[in-house]
Amino acid sequence: MIELRNVTKDYPMGELVYHALRGISVSVREHEFAAITGPSGSGKSTLLHILGALHRPTSGEAVFDGDNLATMSREALAKIRNEKIGFIFQQFFLLPRATALANVELPLAYAGVPRKKRTEIAKACLDRVGLADHAHHRPTQLSGGQSQRVAIARGLANSPRLILGDEPTGNLDSHTTQEIMALFHSLHAEGRTVVLVTHEQEIAQVTKREIVLRDGLIAEDTTNGTS
Numbered sequence: 001m002i003e004l005r006n007v008t009k010d011y012p013m014g015e016l017v018y019h020a021l022r023g024i025s026v027s028v029r030e031h032e033f034a035a036i037t038g039p040s041g042s043g044k045s046t047l048l049h050i051l052g053a054l055h056r057p058t059s060g061e062a063v064f065d066g067d068n069l070a071t072m073s074r075e076a077l078a079k080i081r082n083e084k085i086g087f088i089f090q091q092f093f094l095l096p097r098a099t100a101l102a103n104v105e106l107p108l109a110y111a112g113v114p115r116k117k118r119t120e121i122a123k124a125c126l127d128r129v130g131l132a133d134h135a136h137h138r139p140t141q142l143s144g145g146q147s148q149r150v151a152i153a154r155g156l157a158n159s160p161r162l163i164l165g166d167e168p169t170g171n172l173d174s175h176t177t178q179e180i181m182a183l184f185h186s187l188h189a190e191g192r193t194v195v196l197v198t199h200e201q202e203i204a205q206v207t208k209r210e211i212v213l214r215d216g217l218i219a220e221d222t223t224n225g226t227s
Helices: 044-051 074-084 100-110 115-128 144-156 174-189
Strands: 002-013 016-028 033-037 059-064 085-089 162-166 193-197 209-214 217-223
Touching: 002 044, 016 044, 016 059, 016 217, 033 044, 033 174, 044 162, 044 193, 074 085, 085 144, 100 115, 100 144, 115 144, 144 174, 162 174, 174 193
Parallel strands: 033 193, 033 209, 085 162, 162 193
Antiparallel strands: 002 016, 002 059, 209 217
């Protein structure tokens, strides 16, 4: 599905350059459930952003379904993100004045889906995450766990094959974390590819694969016996 070949990512910082990724070669296969772990500053989120076509690599190749993301236009990258990838972030990034339903409809609106159809899809996605009764609530009326479920529903709106989560349980209590992880497991069981960045070893241990980064390089890449 995705293959990175000797990928680097540099960020200029004044007169200095921060080397976030220093030569990463890794593949993510269809239907995998993987965790990316490592200490702060190891390059976890940068790697996820490369996998999700949010950032181009500074050098190397990032190949998604045969297309080299490093050489694609912004428009082509946006099309891949909108059609094939669902993103879930720690901060939720919900529109504060919009209802849960309107937040889930957003990527469908960008994709040009007619209003009636996108409302139907958004309602089905909210039902999928157990929030059918909260469609007209705004983020300020939702708990952290409910907000994350809305974010997941939004990530599912365009029926993505790949779901990427950047610390999706980082702001949640242990009980809600278990509920959200159960949801990720069910999405994986439906055939979706799921990759999560996490600093929580308990999360990594219940995925099928753990990719450990240190100093912008892959230190370990192991298959877990559970999940």
